[in-house]
Amino acid sequence: GAGVSQSPRYKVAKRGQDVALRCDPISGHVSLFWYQQALGQGPEFLTYFQNEAQLDKSGLPSDRFFAERPEGSVSTLKIQRTQQEDSAVYLCASSLSQGAGQPQHFGDGTRLSIL
Amino acid sequence: RKEVEQDPGPFNVPEGATVAFNCTYSNSASQSFFWYRQDCRKEPKLLMSVYSSGNEDGRFTAQLNRASQYISLLIRDSKLSDSATYLCVVTPHNTDKLIFGTGTRLQVFP
Numbered sequence: 001g002a003g004v005s006q007s008p009r010y011k012v013a014k015r016g017q018d019v020a021l022r023c024d025p026i027s028g029h030v031s032l033f034w035y036q037q038a039l040g041q042g043p044e045f046l047t048y049f050q051n052e053a054q055l056d057k058s059g060l061p062s063d064r065f066f067a068e069r070p071e072g073s074v075s076t077l078k079i080q081r082t083q084q085e086d087s088a089v090y091l092c093a094s095s096l097s098q099g100a101g102q103p104q105h106f107g108d109g110t111r112l113s114i115l
Numbered sequence: 116r117k118e119v120e121q122d123p124g125p126f127n128v129p130e131g132a133t134v135a136f137n138c139t140y141s142n143s144a145s146q147s148f149f150w151y152r153q154d155c156r157k158e159p160k161l162l163m164s165v166y167s168s169g170n171e172d173g174r175f176t177a178q179l180n181r182a183s184q185y186i187s188l189l190i191r192d193s194k195l196s197d198s199a200t201y202l203c204v205v206t207p208h209n210t211d212k213l214i215f216g217t218g219t220r221l222q223v224f225p
Contacts (some may be wrong), residue, residue, distance in 0.1 A: 056212060108157070
């Protein structure tokens with residue numbers, strides 16, 4: 001279908017490696033969000049883009065986390081020098097336009113395991 | 116203290132039962148409220164928005180009490196397919212990001 005697509009679905013990396021997670025939002029969706037979901041917890045906000053502008057990165061846990069959306073469509077979340085506590089499901093969501101009432105559509109997520 | 120608090124459950128109920136979930140939020144300036152549903156190892160999906168006047172969608176009724184900073188979800192005539200985790204979600208003032216509760220797990224048994 002034409003939903004939010006994330007890749008890879010699963011990623012296993014050794015501690016200290018860098019990883020890159022990709023998100024393809026629904027075509028035409030202006031807003032894009034990244035969330036982190038640890039086991040047994042609700043998703044936690046990481047960062048938000050409106051088109052190519054990163055408007056809020058207050059949820060990024062450390063400077064090892066970096067996100068970009070250079071052309072206002074596909075986004076990449078990069079984690080440098082991964083740690084075991086980075087193991088989680090990383091969810092991407094998009095919404096058609098700006099506004100708190102806009103529904104956010106989530107992708108299946110990338111399940112990241114750091115050994 | 117977490118911004119959005121929910122009883123994690125699990126709630127184990129028989130088919131046909133009525134079950135209610137509650138949630139409290141700490142930021143009085145919060146502007147939008149939702150219930151999301153998440154199946155095991157799947158992505159969250161919007162179940163319904165929540166309004167002060169209360170709203171109903173089939174067997175589901177949601178209610179918001181701004182004075183008490185309290186949100187509820189009522190499920191009538193539970194089905195086996197209702198088994199999932201129900202996430203209480205709030206949008207703070209002047210932002211579009213979602214703040215999720217831990218989720219309440221519901222298991223409906225035959």
